[in-house]
Amino acid sequence: MIHSLEVHDVRKSYGDFQAVKGMSFKVRQGSCFGILGPNGAGKTTLLGMIEGIVPITSGSIDLLGMDVATQIRKIQPRIGVQLQQNNYFQFLSVAQLLKFYQQLRRAGGPPRKGQSIEWLLQRLGLSDKLKFKVDELSGGQKQRLSIAIALLEDPDVIFLDEPTSALDPHSRHLTWEFIEQLKQDPNKTVILTTHYMEEAERLCDEIMIMNDGRVIAQGNPAELVSGMQARQAIQFQFAKGQFKLEYVQDLADATDLHWDDQTDRLRVTTREVAQTMRSILERSQSQRIDVINFDIDRPSLEDVFLSHTVKDPRE
């Protein structure tokens, strides 16, 4: 298996403060890799080190098989970086700005074929904006323009830092479809940070959750969620006044039982949903209790994220 990125025990200190505290992970070529973490977790610092913008305090990073600390000039023409703050030259038109960045990128090496500017703009819903000045674009349009800039000159690795954070739902879906199209090229690797679990689940083949400068969990979205099986919960509603908690108190796989006698609802957290459901239905039948309704709460990626990260309200 070829890895586009290999991060070995990387650390970053700002004075006495350690923002990244020894992280190691690999990213498969052709995959979409998501970096998730609460505000201040160190995501932007980590991305900066990988992109060669932020100096590494210790450890090493190989990007496209080359050492970032010593070979960044060879790496740079092959990567595309979308910036979170897009303070582009406001007085240029969209066409001029794209040409400017294209020439800047070509200065780093021979031209690469890639998609045309027109194609990129069309896919990102900006075709009619070529003649607009950048400051005439909305915040969301500027954000999509920053993705187009990241894709100029056909990069092998594309870094997207919160690519849809300022977008309305329509533009977000348009951007997701665009990223899904990028993913179809097995030679391209997409590395993105996001605060949207739905985005990570839809786009990423692999997710790394980081907190306080460390890797907390890593896996594909389904694996991460299945690691939370002990948190699955079933809710039953019984006919008024028929059920008693003592009927189910000895259930083998239940990790938590909560009975609300005001609403006649039972909530059971369990490791074995099917077995627990069967047991409760059998006992209801033998006690002649009518089950009116039931519901299964399966854990989501958001539950995984929340269970691994602690939010400091000051951040």
Ligand SMILES: Nc1ncnc2c1ncn2[C@@H]1O[C@H](COP(=O)(O)OP(=O)(O)OP(=O)(O)O)[C@@H](O)[C@H]1O
């Ligand atoms: N240049 C710097 N000097 C000192 N501290 C810094 C610097 N850059 C970042 N930090 C600190 O490093 C920590 C990680 O910051 P970073 O921006 O990497 O987090 P993040 O996960 O990207 O956060 P967010 O989701 O809010 O963008 C924070 O505590 C931040 O204050």
